[in-house]
Amino acid sequence: MSLKTRSGRVRGSGAAKKGSGHFWQQRISALALIPLVIWFSWSIFIHAGDDYMDVRSWLSQPVTSIFMLFLILAGCTHMRLGVQVVIEDYVRPEGAKLTLMVLNNLFSTGLGIASVFAILRIGLGA
Amino acid sequence: MVHDRESSRPRAPHVQIYRWPVTMATSICHRMTGVALYAGTVFLAWWLIAAASTPAAYLAFKDITGSGLGVIVSFGYSWALLYHLFNGVRHLVWDTGHGFENETAEWTGILVFGLSVGVTLLAWLAAFLPRG
Numbered sequence: 001m002s003l004k005t006r007s008g009r010v011r012g013s014g015a016a017k018k019g020s021g022h023f024w025q026q027r028i029s030a031l032a033l034i035p036l037v038i039w040f041s042w043s044i045f046i047h048a049g050d051d052y053m054d055v056r057s058w059l060s061q062p063v064t065s066i067f068m069l070f071l072i073l074a075g076c077t078h079m080r081l082g083v084q085v086v087i088e089d090y091v092r093p094e095g096a097k098l099t100l101m102v103l104n105n106l107f108s109t110g111l112g113i114a115s116v117f118a119i120l121r122i123g124l125g126a
Numbered sequence: 127m128v129h130d131r132e133s134s135r136p137r138a139p140h141v142q143i144y145r146w147p148v149t150m151a152t153s154i155c156h157r158m159t160g161v162a163l164y165a166g167t168v169f170l171a172w173w174l175i176a177a178a179s180t181p182a183a184y185l186a187f188k189d190i191t192g193s194g195l196g197v198i199v200s201f202g203y204s205w206a207l208l209y210h211l212f213n214g215v216r217h218l219v220w221d222t223g224h225g226f227e228n229e230t231a232e233w234t235g236i237l238v239f240g241l242s243v244g245v246t247l248l249a250w251l252a253a254f255l256p257r258g
Binding site: 027030031033034037038041045048051052055056059068075076079082083086111114115117118119121122 | 157160161163164167168170171174175177178181184185204207208211214215217218221249252253
């Protein structure tokens with residue numbers, strides 16, 4: 001049973017025009033993160049305390065690198081979208097809201113890119 | 127919370143007085159752990175960058191995160207991660223339309239709190255017990 005108005009059905013969107021993409025991206029990244037975080041937590045448990053050489057030889061393995069890249073992609077998407085909602089909820093002044101939105105995107109993608117670079121650097125041979 | 131204008135009138139206590147439903151606590155914790163994990167991602171990136179750099183850089187990472195404060199932060203981060211994971215599954219179940227009955231929402235909420243604390247404690251105990 002659709003809750004859309006007739007004109008909404010014709011125009012194909014709700015009052016906010018968009019937002020369902022955000023909803024799905026958040027759910028899909030969440031689903032991906034379930035196995036990835038379980039794998040990551042277990043791996044950290046095993047490898048905690050490893051020295052430089054051991055941690056690098058583990059990270060350079062193809063399966064490890066690929067899973068880590070997936071983790072970073074899903075994690076950075078999920079955290080960016082999550083904090084976006086928090087900012088939308090609590091920040092009233094429009095200028096502050098926009099600034100924080102930009103910073104959120106910068107932080108999330110920046111950490112993602114830096115992490116991907118590090119993994120590739122280790123995996124492809126320093 | 128955000129106030130649009132200052133008021134000199136006294137406010138009635140609400141957070142301290144109102145009885146906290148489990149569902150309210152789980153919802154707030156989900157958001158708080160989410161924000162905490164967001165901040166903690168810095169440590170994940172630092173770990174990877176240190177491992178991609180020199181042995182000295184990695185040693186510095188280990189020293190700082192292995193300090194007393196570092197261990198406390200790591201412990202908190204691990205609980206936040208597990209809590210957010212378990213409660214996240216609870217949220218995804220809600221997205222399918224199930225689990226909204228009061229009793230169900232309540233016991234699953236208690237389960238999420240219990241599981242996250244339990245697994246965190248187990249993991250840290252196991253990590254510190256001698257192996258073999």
